[in-house]
Amino acid sequence: MAATRKSEQAEATRRALVDVARRLFAARGYAATPLEEIARLAHVTRGALYHHFAGKQDVFRAVYEDVERELVDRVAGAVAAEPQPARQLATGVDAFLDACLDPAVQQIVLLDAPSVLGWDQWHELNQVYGLGLVQAALAGAMEQGTIERQPLEPLAHLLLGALNEAALAMARAEDVQTARREYGAGALRLLAGLRPDA
Numbered sequence: 556m557a558a559t560r561k562s563e564q565a566e567a568t569r570r571a572l573v574d575v576a577r578r579l580f581a582a583r584g585y586a587a588t589p590l591e592e593i594a595r596l597a598h599v600t601r602g603a604l605y606h607h608f609a610g611k612q613d614v615f616r617a618v619y620e621d622v623e624r625e626l627v628d629r630v631a632g633a634v635a636a637e638p639q640p641a642r643q644l645a646t647g648v649d650a651f652l653d654a655c656l657d658p659a660v661q662q663i664v665l666l667d668a669p670s671v672l673g674w675d676q677w678h679e680l681n682q683v684y685g686l687g688l689v690q691a692a693l694a695g696a697m698e699q700g701t702i703e704r705q706p707l708e709p710l711a712h713l714l715l716g717a718l719n720e721a722a723l724a725m726a727r728a729e730d731v732q733t734a735r736r737e738y739g740a741g742a743l744r745l746l747a748g749l750r751p752d753a
Contacts, residue, residue, distance in 0.1 A: 568603055573617050573621060574597075620684075623681075627684050630654065644692050645743055661725075686711055693707055702749040717742065
């Protein structure tokens, strides 16, 4: 009983730290967010923070993974809710690009993560969270006959790379809404080129 309560308190502390850090990283970016402020706003000591995390980069990674999981859940939910199988892949692409309009996603996932985590770690995590979802969507589309059958893994890497580049360009655009329309239309044209009759 005492061990369970202690475990619950530890998880609550960790969650508070991640939630506060997420708000600060989204609003200010990684570089402008002091570790001391994360601890203070989470109402924990610096020692308690270091009990859960090795440092600021470790806190950022936890935040990044939270945001990535939510992004994957949002896209998967949109695809699952699409009743027309032929529209599921395009629905997933639209849901991903729409999610990338969120300033928190832009700052944490697209702008800060590659430099904070380093390209190798960022790329590895991007593959963990995004690649499986893209592969599943493409496999489903091939099974339904809405895109031409072809080697799945290379196509998934190409599509994920294109979507990541589109999202990054949107995050850096002066007019984000125009960028969303233009990159969304371009992504749908790419998908149209994968149809068996294209």
